[in-house]
Amino acid sequence: MNDIFTARGSMLIAGVTVNGSTVDIAIDEEGMIAGIGKDARKTIDADIIIDGSDRVAIPGLVNTHTHAAMTLLRGYADDMPLAEWLSEKIWPLEAHLSGDDVYWGTKLACLEMIKSGTVAFNDMYFFMERAADAVDEMGLRATLAYGFIDLGMEEKRAAEIKATEALVAHVKARKNPRIQAAVGPHSVYTVSPEGLSWCAEFAEEQGIAVHVHLSETEKEVTDCVAEFGKRPAVHLDECGCLTPRTVAAHCCWLDEAECRLLGERGVSASHNPASNMKLAVNRAMPYHWLKASGANVCLGTDGCASNNSLDLLEEMKFAALLQKFAWNSQTLLPAGEAVAMATSAGARALGTGPGTLTAGAPADIVLLDARAACNIPLHNTDSNTVYACNGGAVMTVLCQGRVLMHERTVPGEEEIVREAAAAAQALVGRAREA
Numbered sequence: 001m002n003d004i005f006t007a008r009g010s011m012l013i014a015g016v017t018v019n020g021s022t023v024d025i026a027i028d029e030e031g032m033i034a035g036i037g038k039d040a041r042k043t044i045d046a047d048i049i050i051d052g053s054d055r056v057a058i059p060g061l062v063n064t065h066t067h068a069a070m071t072l073l074r075g076y077a078d079d080m081p082l083a084e085w086l087s088e089k090i091w092p093l094e095a096h097l098s099g100d101d102v103y104w105g106t107k108l109a110c111l112e113m114i115k116s117g118t119v120a121f122n123d124m125y126f127f128m129e130r131a132a133d134a135v136d137e138m139g140l141r142a143t144l145a146y147g148f149i150d151l152g153m154e155e156k157r158a159a160e161i162k163a164t165e166a167l168v169a170h171v172k173a174r175k176n177p178r179i180q181a182a183v184g185p186h187s188v189y190t191v192s193p194e195g196l197s198w199c200a201e202f203a204e205e206q207g208i209a210v211h212v213h214l215s216e217t218e219k220e221v222t223d224c225v226a227e228f229g230k231r232p233a234v235h236l237d238e239c240g241c242l243t244p245r246t247v248a249a250h251c252c253w254l255d256e257a258e259c260r261l262l263g264e265r266g267v268s269a270s271h272n273p274a275s276n277m278k279l280a281v282n283r284a285m286p287y288h289w290l291k292a293s294g295a296n297v298c299l300g301t302d303g304c305a306s307n308n309s310l311d312l313l314e315e316m317k318f319a320a321l322l323q324k325f326a327w328n329s330q331t332l333l334p335a336g337e338a339v340a341m342a343t344s345a346g347a348r349a350l351g352t353g354p355g356t357l358t359a360g361a362p363a364d365i366v367l368l369d370a371r372a373a374c375n376i377p378l379h380n381t382d383s384n385t386v387y388a389c390n391g392g393a394v395m396t397v398l399c400q401g402r403v404l405m406h407e408r409t410v411p412g413e414e415e416i417v418r419e420a421a422a423a424a425q426a427l428v429g430r431a432r433e434a
């Protein structure tokens with residue numbers, strides 16, 4: 001079994017179920033899908049064969065908003081409103097974070113994401129050079145942003161600019177095609193207009209993404225209107241932060257005009273339903289307005305302190321249910337659209353390919369257990385994937401044709417669990433002593 005993690009060459013996933021049909025998926029030496037269909041095995045001379053019988057293949061899932069290393073803060077502070085949660089619990093603990101914490105926290109996040117079918121994620125946090133080490137070793141794709149927070153202070157802004165420039169230079173120097181840098185202005189309530197404008201200009205100059213929280217709570221909107229005389233999306237736009245390279249997380253309290261603005265600017269809007277419900281932000285993303293506007297609506301989990309897991313299969317169900325419930329519409333966000341949010345829309349947001357199982361696409365593939373109770377009967381793959389299954393049904397995960405998990409085994413799992421648990425305990429200990 002170990003060979004499959006290190007073996008390189010062409011690969012065949014034989015006799016796997018895709019959208020109700022039994023097909024082969026051929027993968028070339030570059031990790032691209034060479035062919036998919038009944039005759040796909042003829043397109044390559046496979047070095048490795050994975051038995052796809054009793055498996056359902058779906059595209060790899062893409063988590064478009066998280067703070068990966070917050071796995072270490074899982075369960076540390078629950079059942080609180082966002083402003084108090086951040087200022088009284090999360091930020092005081094994060095003040096004691098070390099680079100090693102971020103390394104082990106991100107390794108744990110990668111492990112959890114792989115185990116639940118995620119192949120790519122959009123991350124915003126601190127000590128991101130160490131997050132890059134973790135991603136490198138775990139084999140997923142990631143877009144990494146330093147969480148830029150200047151709180152309106154010029155001195156702090158200079159430090160945040162330095163940290164952002166350093167991360168971008170570091171990621172570019174690594175030359176790992178799976179890892180990209182982004183600029184991460186945290187939000188309109190933690191970053192000054194000068195800071196937001198610098199982030200927008202630097203991202204444009206570097207040709208990289210902008211990752212920002214937007215309109216998560218009603219307080220964010222009322223405070224923004226009181227301070228700047230405009231709503232958050234308009235404010236971000238005037239600072240240059242709304243572009244086709246932007247991923248805006250949450251978007252709960254956008255009005256209809258702001259949704260149109262996001263559509264006009266080609267923004268990706270990341271829906272994070274579990275975090276929004278847990279923090280009781282009291283309004284669901286207006287998916288119907290964003291969809292009508294042409295914005296690219298994708299899916300995220302947010303961090304493990306507000307979710308408290310990183311399972312996009314669960315998140316698809318939360319999204320489909322929350323939209324129906326909040327907007328009183330049984331037809332809103334059907335299963336097929338929820339799958340597209342977590343796959344093709346996510347891949348578009350992060351620029352990682354089409355996010356589909358098609359010839360010429362990167363072989364980012366998840367094999368679900370077709371014999372698991374959640375897949376019996378298999379009338380409709382999208383329905384079972386969204387409404388019945390969770391990450392426990394994921395058996396095998398490939399990213400760019402490389403096997404990251406097979407038959408639920410991920411290399412190095414025991415060490416990651418042990419070291420991440422120790423890091424979390426030591427972090428809380430340091431904060432208590434301070």
Ligand SMILES: C[C@H]1O[C@@H](n2cnc3c(O)ncnc32)[C@H](O)[C@@H]1O
Pocket residue numbers: 067082086090091094124125126147186213216275302303306
């Ligand atoms: C990068 C910083 O962002 C913080 N964070 C984590 N979750 C959220 C959220 O839902 N809204 C706003 N900010 C959040 C994280 O703790 C870091 O400090």
Ligand SMILES: [Zn+2]
Pocket residue numbers: 065066067213249302303
């Ligand atoms: Zn967040």
